Amino acid sequence: MKLKTAPWIFTASCPSIIGTVDVVTRYMAQAGNYVDEIHSFDDRESGLFFIRIEFLPQNADFNEATFKAEFAERAAEFSMDWSLTAPNHKPKVAIMVSKYDHCLNDLLYRFRTGQLNIDVTVIISNHPDLEDLAKWHGIxxxxxxxxxxxxxxxxxxxxxxxxxxxxxxxxxxxxMQVLSPSMCEYLDGRAINIHHSLLPGFKGARPYHQAWEKGVKMVGATAHYVNNDLDEGPIISQGIQVVNHAHYAEDLIAKGQDIERVTLFNAVKCHVEKRVFLNGKRTVVFGG
Structure with a gap:
């Protein structure tokens, strides 16, 4: 019977060759680790293999250093890029915000209630408006x-x-600021952005008002990694909602903000749970 503890997370990627799944699962079994969740994907386009495992050590003397030393020898044969994340690890997160508070409020609530296993250590803004909210949370x-x-x-x-x-x-x-190319490069793979997604796309000021004038029937949001292509980084999560002629511009804004906060939460959760792998300009995202 498996021991009921918080799981460790193992992730890896490597070239697609025979034995990739076996080298991981065989070691898990030999080391006495119960595999509680496993996802893998072999991308025939990029020729890369991706795997994520949640496992529960069954030996009371499980040692992280021993795991890393033993598995490193096996991983080397497959040119495997891999990582091991402890159950008690809480990534330190910085939140950047301007004046709109819906996404910040949602992230802080989920952080405070434990829905997000993160440590929000600092909030940075180009406006002073949300300082009281940060102070209330002690951040x-x-x-x-x-x-x-x-x-x-x-x-x-x-x-x-x-x-x-x-x-x-x-x-x-x-x-609400466009990051410079050097800043995008600095944050590559470790910064997530959220923005509205409307069909057709509306750029510039008052996008929801533009959308209402065109009679859109769908509003949405996209969360993605930051890169130097404005709002076009590798996508992690998206959300949509159907609307109709009875929804005015202010209704579209309200619905859009709801979708934005949930979509951003989903993206952050997937990232901190090591469910997201960069695969060129695309992502591999293993669901929970």
Missing amino acids: PYYHLPITAETKLEQEAKVRALIEEYDTELVVLARY
């Missing part, structure tokens, strides 16, 4: 104004805070 809040002339200087301060708080993930919870 440091930094107001760093930005203009076109001070953009690089402001981003340097943001980087310093990210380093100071040992940040593992940056969440752009409706941070």
